Structure formats: C-alpha cells, structure tokens
Amino acid sequence: MREGGPVKLWERIERVLDAYDAAGTPGPETFTLHVYEGGQHLRHPQMPGLPLPRP
Known part of the structure; x- marks a missing residue:
C-alpha cells in the first residue's frame, strides 16, 4: 500500500475502527452528528469526539 x-x-x-471495536461495535442509532461553522464531529458516549476531515 502506498x-x-x-x-x-x-x-x-x-x-x-479501533475506537469503534473498543466501544463494542455500536449501531448507527447510538451516534450523533454535530455540524457547526468550524467543522463537524461525530460523537458517541464511548468514543469521545471523532473529528471528521474537512473537505
């Protein structure tokens, strides 16, 4: 791979993926997506602040 x-x-x-596995592979209904002027964050109670890359 390159x-x-x-x-x-x-x-x-x-x-x-490591954080997802460590949280017990939670379903999509357990996540919340926060979108704001400075960016966006996908959140889950057992996985603190998963930042999504900016375009």
Whole structure:
C-alpha cells in the first residue's frame, strides 16, 4: 500500500475502527452528528469526539 498527500488517511481510518471495536461495535442509532461553522464531529458516549476531515 502506498499513501501520499498532506493527510494520513489510512492512519485516521485505523484509529476510528479501533475506537469503534473498543466501544463494542455500536449501531448507527447510538451516534450523533454535530455540524457547526468550524467543522463537524461525530460523537458517541464511548468514543469521545471523532473529528471528521474537512473537505
């Protein structure tokens, strides 16, 4: 695998998947999405603030 560019996307994906597994693979209904002028965050009680990348 080869990764390039300013964002290490695969590293971010692995971090999110590890947190998801550690939280017991919760269903989508347990998440909340907060969108505001400065960005967006996907939240879950057992996974504090999962930041989503900016476009």
